[in-house]
Amino acid sequence: MTHAIEIDGVSFSFERQLVLDNVSLCVPHGGFVGLIGPNGGGKSTLLRLMLGLLAPQQGRIRIFGQTPTQASRRIGYVPQFARFARSFPISVEDVVLMGLLGKGHMWGPWRRRDRQKVDGVLETLEITHLRYRHIDSLSGGQLQRVLIARALASQPDVLLLDEPTASVDSNGERSLFELFASFKRDMTLVLISHDLGFISDYVDQVACLNRTLLSHSTESVTADTISQLYGEQVQMIHHHH
């Protein structure tokens, strides 16, 4: 079986500072990878390389055998929380509809059948009741769900999530992870998290990134690997099988 995501010997530096050093990672169809590591360890850079927003200086990345740019319509992306102005005059429905933009869906206004297409994702994310609300009136957790719905609206085969639970309390975090785990049959997921949290309960594979990448099946994440990555002070939290 070909892999959904193949990252082969990728290096990347910003202004001569090496951020990623010979990183390789393969994710099978329907896999769920948790990408963890300290801040500045290169997690977001790796995600942006997978999206085709950056090009690797060495090595190559293939999504379903294509370059990230060629495969971009099959990739759903949930950016880090709140990069845009919350005061932007737009409703939840119109944000989610942006996920439908693409070939043959670019010009002219939205039609009724386009609006019906997002019924399902609003239902899945349990935000149907927020549909006509202005985004300014949402809580952090609700807005996060809107961004996930926008990514799902494009019916992606690969879903890349950059710290999707950063602005959510621990109950909300658990319910989001359960949701992501339920997507596994239909798509391949890569999720960035700055801490282990609940992540190892749900993912099949934890990749620890701090310039270089150490990949483990979840069973083998031990206190040793963690301290190797973060230094000695880190306590293992909520890690049971």
Added chain:
Amino acid sequence: MDFINALFTQSFLRQALLVGVLASLAGGLVGPYVVVRRIGYLAGGIAHTVLAGMGIAYFIGSSPIVGAFVCAIVAALLIGSISLSGVDQEDTLIGALWAVGMAVGVLFISQTPGYNANLMSYLFGNLLLSSEGLVKVLLAILVGLAVILWLIHRPLTAVIFDEEFARLRGVPTKFLYLLLLCLVAVTVVLLLQAVGLIMVIALLTLPAALAGHHARSLAGMMLIAAIAGSVFTIGGLALSWQADLPSGATIVLLAGTGYIISLLSRRLIRRFTA
């Protein structure tokens, strides 16, 4: 009322009113994008550079409004490319273009033989000097603007809201950004018929910013901004007619007053509902 009586008897006043309203409607369509994308300064740069085009057209004996359109589009593409190229000090470059454009315009106008009273109306506007035929030109341009925006509103909103996400969905983000600036340029030329290029930025952004206090969508902003802009233009024209004041300045003062009242009333409403 003198103004209302005069509207029935003086055709040039009716024409002035129509030009002002058409320009305000265009400002209502485009202004909200300028406000939410926060490119007011950039639009100001385009507006002032336009004097170069008007001056050159005036000098060679061509129509200043044609010179204004050509120059506005060139300035929009130039400023847009500077902004997209991510050069340091984008604001400095825009400021330089702003001043150089005006300098070129002033020089060409000064070298044109004859009476130069027109310069003042370029700078500060004079609706009462609107030429015949302008109404039809403005109407055609307004319809064109509306059709283009109807087509691009959806992807353009995506670009303004979250440029990176739009790019990943295959939206031609740079093309749309440059197109938006060209639409801004065209709108600026329409609006400066009413208030002149120095004050044009007020009529482009104030009605839209006021609309932003109350609207929950870009389309709602457009509607409110178009209505508010028309009210300011008609009201300003009437006031200036009654009191024998310069029309452009009166319109802009009315817009400024309307904006401040809207801002204060929103604060009061929030205080009482919170």
